[in-house]
Amino acid sequence: xxxxxxxxxxxxxxxxxxxxxxxxxxxxxxxxxxxxxxxxxxxxxxxxxxxxxxxxxxxxxxxxxxxxxxxxxxxxxxxxxxxxxxxxxxxxxxxxxxxxxxxxxxxxxxxxxxxxxxxxxxxxxxxxxxxxxxxxxxxxxxxxxxxxxxxxxxxxxxxxxxxxxxxxxxxxxxxxxxxxxxxxxxxxxxxxxxxxxxxxxxxxxxxxxxxxxxxxxxxxxxxxxxxxxxxxxxxxxxxxxxxxxxxxxxxxxxxxxxxxxxxxxxxxxxxxxxxxxxxxxxxxxxxxxxxxxxxxxxxxxxxxxxxxxxxxxxxxxxxxxxxxxxxxxxxxxxxxxxxxxxxxxxxxxxxxxxxxxxxxxxxxxxxxxxxxxxxxxxxxxxxxxxxxxxxxxxxxxxxxxxxxxxxxxxxxxxxxxxxxxxxxxxxxxxxxxxxxxxxxxxxxxxxxxxxxxxxxxxxxxxxxxxxxx
Numbered sequence: 001x002x003x004x005x006x007x008x009x010x011x012x013x014x015x016x017x018x019x020x021x022x023x024x025x026x027x028x029x030x031x032x033x034x035x036x037x038x039x040x041x042x043x044x045x046x047x048x049x050x051x052x053x054x055x056x057x058x059x060x061x062x063x064x065x066x067x068x069x070x071x072x073x074x075x076x077x078x079x080x081x082x083x084x085x086x087x088x089x090x091x092x093x094x095x096x097x098x099x100x101x102x103x104x105x106x107x108x109x110x111x112x113x114x115x116x117x118x119x120x121x122x123x124x125x126x127x128x129x130x131x132x133x134x135x136x137x138x139x140x141x142x143x144x145x146x147x148x149x150x151x152x153x154x155x156x157x158x159x160x161x162x163x164x165x166x167x168x169x170x171x172x173x174x175x176x177x178x179x180x181x182x183x184x185x186x187x188x189x190x191x192x193x194x195x196x197x198x199x200x201x202x203x204x205x206x207x208x209x210x211x212x213x214x215x216x217x218x219x220x221x222x223x224x225x226x227x228x229x230x231x232x233x234x235x236x237x238x239x240x241x242x243x244x245x246x247x248x249x250x251x252x253x254x255x256x257x258x259x260x261x262x263x264x265x266x267x268x269x270x271x272x273x274x275x276x277x278x279x280x281x282x283x284x285x286x287x288x289x290x291x292x293x294x295x296x297x298x299x300x301x302x303x304x305x306x307x308x309x310x311x312x313x314x315x316x317x318x319x320x321x322x323x324x325x326x327x328x329x330x331x332x333x334x335x336x337x338x339x340x341x342x343x344x345x346x347x348x349x350x351x352x353x354x355x356x357x358x359x360x361x362x363x364x365x366x367x368x369x370x371x372x373x374x375x376x377x378x379x380x381x382x383x384x385x386x387x388x389x390x391x392x393x394x395x396x397x398x399x400x401x402x403x404x405x406x407x408x409x410x411x412x413x414x415x416x417x418x419x420x421x422x423x424x425x426x427x428x429x430x431x432x433x434x435x436x437x438x439x440x441x442x443x444x445x446x447x448x449x450x451x452x453x454x455x456x457x458x459x460x461x462x463x464x465x466x467x468x469x
Contacts, residue, residue: 146329154321163311170304295467399455
């Protein structure tokens, strides 16, 4: 090797040692614990100020995040309100079997007093044959209290109760579906935070690597051993890495804000999460699909909705059949001409709407058609769920294979960068080789973390498709 080049390299190495010592000292001041490789920078970079780190020192896991999200998510509250409303409707349907009590009062003013004609035809000469007698005054008050109860409704009340009960079940299954959707959203946001953290970590490690290389190139250029073009290329690559670092930091902030929103927290709260690893799926798609058909709440929701519509149709039809009801109570007429002002009454009434122009039949048939439409949607949902399970299962298989491949490529990329730097310092390589090797290292690291978190997300989606998330 040329002695001048060797001396310049040695000087460069010495300068780099001092610069790295200063840089590492700065990093140690920022970090509260040590990590291997690029993770040295993670704590200060990702967890904000020490005060923020103390606010949430214990990392959260996905299960605790689910618990918090389910306790405060507005979609869950909406589903609970809908279930409560359906439960109240069921209670109202059951209460229609009970007696009802009504009270009424009025004060009446007539244009003339009601008068009755009494037959006095007694066969006595000189006497009138009829006599007009005032029955009540032209002004009087009337109050009544009546009790009524259905005795027989041809199944109208029974079917109404059954329809309301089916609606309650459907709303409960809809709440279960909402919970699954919320859990998947939280899991996706959780994974996005971890993905963004590692992406920012990779971007920062690239800045560190290129900064170190730029120092090497600057020292060599100062000694006049390399052209200025090498230094410019290294500086441009470093500036580009810094830009990617800024973008990665912004993406991480957005991911954390999205996660906090789902948990009902202030968007700027610190986020510290446990790592999560892929869960290897051993079941085949046929078994997973069979479980999905039994567990997916969407199918039970549609079944409940269809049954509720059929029961409503039966209730509407029963309304046109004989209806038997009991009523009784007291009526009080406030008038001085009446001898008995308080009158008690009891009655049993039969009502049968023989013909209504076909309105009731049309309304019942419309409900039946809606029930059949829901059944068609339910049949289509079977194939959709089977496709979702198949697609999610294939995604898990793909990502598991990608993890193995990317793990090997990361090791190779790290070694390739080391060789490229050694060759450049030895004067037998070019700066382009080093920059290309660094780009390849960053890409392989990014691919590795993408494969890992794509696998975790695919696993979550598979559990959602099966219905056991």
